[in-house]
Amino acid sequence: MKNNFPSRKDNIVLTAIEIINDLGIQGLSTKELAKRQAITESLLYRYFRSKDEIIVAVLENFSRFDQSIHKTIGNASTTAKEKILEYFRLYTEYYENYPAIIAVMLSFNEFAHDPKTHPIVVDIFNNRNAFLSETIHFGQKKGEIGYYFSSEELTEILSGFFKNVAFIWRLKEYSFSLKDHTLTAVQKILDNQIMNK
Incomplete structure (x- = not known):
């Protein structure tokens, strides 16, 4: 056993x-x-x-679910919007179940200044951003997501928003639902992405 x-x-x-x-x-x-x-x-x-x-x-513990999350969402037969919402749902549920891990994300700037951890932080950051950006770009090509912001810009908006909300959630001693707050805002951001090229 x-x-x-x-x-x-x-x-x-x-x-x-x-x-x-x-x-x-x-x-x-x-x-x-x-x-x-x-x-x-x-x-x-x-x-x-x-x-x-x-x-x-x-840091390896912090990012241990990244690959499986990206693979699971990437292989799903859903729209790009649904994949993005699922991405944030999975991460917020993980953080809600393990709030201490947020402190690792909020310490990234310090880890990035250490030569031993800098490459790991860059790898985590690049992989997460690349996954989101590629999913958004795919959605734009399929006509599911607008072009007002480029896929890179929209990735920065969503990632920056999520980091900020996670910080506020921690400051407010986890007094609101990180998942509900994040998913509501991400849905609004995606819905208001103007549909033009």
Whole structure:
């Protein structure tokens, strides 16, 4: 029978995300991690060689569903608008079920300044934007989405809106539905994209 419980290594990564959520990236230290895991720092180093390696694992955890989400939505026989709404539905549901992960997204600027994590952040950012932009472009070619904004511009609008709403959601201590708020606004933005070339 397969063990579905997280391994010690996975637990360390999840605890690192909690620390980033509670104390910010500056508060993440091997000392704090070991304390919260109730282990010694030397035992922590048996699982990860450095704090940088832990941060890389945090970013990999943050983006672990990206490929499956993009593949599932990409293969669906639905309109481009429906695919975009499904994209935001899946991400908002994930974040609502795991609010601490939002802190990772909101720390991207700091991760981008570190040479060890910069390429990972760029990869996550580029993959998510490319998926949205390609879906929008496909919808424009099919006549489902207007051309008032280019696919790249509309991607920036939707992504920027989502990051801002996620930040407000966190500031307001998760007091409203991230999913409902996001999907309502994304639907309005897509519906008001003027249908012309």
